Amino acid sequence: MAKKDKIRLATVWLGGCSGCHMSFLDLDERLIDLAEQADLVFSPIADAKAFPPDVDVTLVEGAVANIDHLELAKQVRAQSKIVVSFGDCAVTGNVTSLRNRLDVDDLLNRVYQEGPGRTPTGSDPDGIVPALLRRVVPLHQVIPVDAYIPGCPPDPDRIWTAVSALLAGEPVRLEEEMRYFG
Amino acid sequence: MSVVTLTINDELASANSGQSLLEVIREHGIYIPTLCHMDGLSERGGCRMCLVEVQGMRTLQAACVTEVAEGMVVTTHSERLRKYRRMTLELIFAERNHVCAVCVMNGHCELQAVAAIEGMDHVRFDYLHPDLSMDISHPRFGLDHNRCILCTRCVRVCDEVEGAHTKDVMGRGINCRIVNDLNQAWGSSQSCTSCGKCVQVCPTGALFHKGVSVAEMVKRHDFLSWITLGREKNEWNYTGQPPYYATERRKE
């Protein structure tokens, strides 16, 4: 019997603290099972520069907070079969969106102009620092999302439940105790 | 008191006339979510979580404010009702800044639990992110408007049980807010007796004890029914029962 093609898995890190990725690594020995079934084709913990084509499943951590995130999100959607909002920031905006009650320019001025350090050029895209969006939004407000894994971070059991369902080609169904935000 | 017979989810049920539909539904072991209802307080009918279908009624009825009647045919968990409950929760989550991860009530919050139970896994509406303040002028308690869902349990407990009526709702529509006295700092309120009942009945992290950090605020959900019914039931020692949403084995 010919060996079944491995699933092409990607994880993406947008506006978040990488806690979801840490929790992902906490899958521990289950990572070995995962590696047998899937190839990690793009991830902050893998060395790939560009988001590859024909990805089967992409887990997206973090909210959409700047122009780069927006662009990457669109690329992810175009090149993945299934996109999963991975963790509270991607699902709700969470901590990343706490800045939404403030004006972006005020925020930048306070942090960079009034505080110590070099002076950047505000929120205008200057090609070096990606411009901030006026408001941080959850992933599904920018691209269609297929499944949601809440949690800050989602604990490894939650991640495993979701990922193993995806590997088996089934829809993600989290039990009630795995659906809590926070 | 006469007995009435009604049908709930295709099963016959009996109840005393004058009972609320919510009470009867819960007596029969059927889980139905609520946010503004609290045993021991007057009903408000504002959160719309306990809406049920009653045959022959044009509109959906809030079970908490509907009296049982002979021959009533009630459905508590149709697809339509589930969907509306999820949408209501989405609206609540979008209204203010409910960031569970950094909330004092994380893990003990009624809103968070109800959302998980009802399967509200993401919010399709715009998060409004209003710029709301926090009042920590009271020596023992804090009020965080960001977490408030305007269930008015605090207003009712302050008026109906404590009798101080320190709290009320100001403004209207999306600008409604809980106020102390003349919209003044809680600490400067002369009517507040610092009894802390409002803190115990608040379903979310809007009212909390000062000094607690993320996930540390645990409320005594059955506190109110204990103090209001204690004399009747001769229960003088508070034992502490787990909150309703965590105890009921859910039959839908």
Added chain:
Amino acid sequence: MNRSDLQTLGERELAKQQSTGCRLLCCGSTPCLSSGGTAVQEVFKGILKENKDLKAELAVVSTGCMGPCSRGPLVRVQRQGEPDVIYEKVTPELAQEIFKKHVSGEDTNQAEANILPGDIPFFSKQKKVVLANSGLIDPERLEDYVAQGGYMALANALREMTPEEVCSEIIDSGLRGRGGAGYPSGLKWNLVRRAKTDKKYVVANGDEGDPGAYMDRTLMESDPHRVLEGMAIAGYAVGAEQGFIYVRGEYPIAAKRLEKAIRMAERRGLLGSRVMDTAFNFRIDIRIGAGAFVCGEETALMASIMGRRGQPIPRPPYPAQSGLWGYPTLINNVETFGSIAPIINNGAEWFAGIGTAKSRGTKIFALAGQVENTGLIEVPMGISLREIVFDIGGGVPNGHTFKAAQTGGPSGGCIPADYLDTPVDYDSLRELGSIMGSGGLVVMDDTTSMPDVAKYFMEFCMDESCGKCVPCRVGTVQLYRILERVTAGIATRNDLTIMEELCTMMQETSLCGLGQSAPNPLLSTLRYFRHEYEALIKDDLPLTSDRFALATSSVLPRQEVS
């Protein structure tokens, strides 16, 4: 004062009016006064002051609304034995001419061009029942009302009918609530009548909040005694001794006139204790609203009368079972009360003969917007929208074409040109996704953008939501924001889906009528003018789009008031 005293008073007043050679009736309602009517009245009064000898043969009367408000200021000349002449757009100079022609008898034709013919469709297609006296009597004089047969219905009801008979008369007439929902009034009356409590209340809802509607204001200002009489008859029929009129805070003149009318009626023994020397007591008090649209909802209105925040409470129990201070309360719109006296006077059969099978009688509409003749009209139910807009209203001006008629205000919908021949009654309008409403009818021409109209009404509902229930408090804000994106051209198809889903959800889950009907204008424009929404929607927005830059826009809860 008993029935025969009343008759004498009426006859005396009528004789006095008839002996006056010429009566100059000047419209004294707000639209005419603010377009120069005050100056016109000054001219006539000045003339009267200078010529004291004219007092016997000339009377200058400030009346209520005459109808065609856009043509104001209006003056009606009544001469014994001659048909009335109505002048439009009267200026102080023209007033002098009118005086010269009709009183001094000079041969002048200066004002001829301003004569409004009495046989134009604006007048001939109308049927005045509730507004019968409006524009003909001085609303501030009880005698004027009595001369037109006023308070006779109350006298007859008290003397010849039992409360039960009054209720069945109203049931037989087929009168339905004029506030918008169209619940059969007689059934409501009967419900309150049957309740066995020591206290009951009658409430007139004059909290007319729909933008573009001013029927109730006009009725209260032009013929306040008619409303009082209707309420007194209701009080007798249901067994109440206390009535309240809840007048919108924006209507100080209406409140003042009603207050004066109550005082005069009490002085004459037509209200108060022992009404018309019978055992029936009935007091009426006025309550002034304070600017809250939701107080038009009956439970919120009662909360407001009791001095509380105007937040609705879930029904049942209905006010007819448990209303003000827990007692059975009859709440009707002032226009409904305005229809009572004619029904008692002319009989249920007469009233039922007007209108259609399910919607009897007449309805007052405030015709406004892009239409030639704006103003107040009263038409028999069942008249077609086309007749109202094109015959009575005179069509759309400035070479534009008719696009839609909006009825029912923020709870109603827009009816497109295809349905112009629909009869105007409760059920047909509901089928079209609109409602009869309290009677606002705004005509829109082809320059109007429908998503913009929907946005306007949604903003209204958002501002007026009381904040008690979640679907209305937050749902209106969400819908408004989506509409804001639609009109700015940065909405996606997904937005449209969410919008429709939210509309249905709000209709079914909101606590009171405001939230349940708030999506109506949006849904009806989506139904008939979907292409306008589709044209504004973009499926692939560029990265630089405002949608992302301003992913959420200006509508934030306002900064805290403090």
Added chain:
Amino acid sequence: MVKNKSRRAAEIEHPSGDPRFNLVDRTLKRFQYQQDALIEVLHTAQEVFGFLEDDLLIYVARQLKLPLSWVYGVATFYHFFSLKPQGEHTCTVCMGTACYVKQAAEIVAMLQAEFGVAPGQTTADDKLSVATARCLGSCGLAPVIVIDSDVLGRQTADSTLAEIKARLSGQIRARQLEAASANDEVEEMEAETL
């Protein structure tokens, strides 16, 4: 009873001795200090004082024996009540449907551009307050504005601006004729009926 009465009398005197409180007291008495009359009392208070300051709300709450937060909740629920002082002149733009379809929004935009005040705000020099209304019931004259209680129909942004400028510079004083003359008539007729 007598004892009660004297205590009430003592309460009636507001410590400031401001005679305007007497007018509020008159309404309180007319409604026999019933709690249900709160809105009526607030109407009077606002009429007399122009706006509802905290001190006034406290006074009303004490007199009616209502909780402070209750009074505050009611006062902020209704748009008629203002907790902030109003400008010397007020301009209210009707935003009813009829006025809206006849471009009333342009007038609001003009006011914002010209004077820098949005509806509900007062200029920094306290000269002009701008508000919008939910239909003044003069739809035949759309668009309608009310300046210092004078109703002006068929307005445009330009005509509104001219009117406001004239009033701010004191060229036109509030007309209020109709109100005054209507009052006279009431009195006249009263005399007649008597």
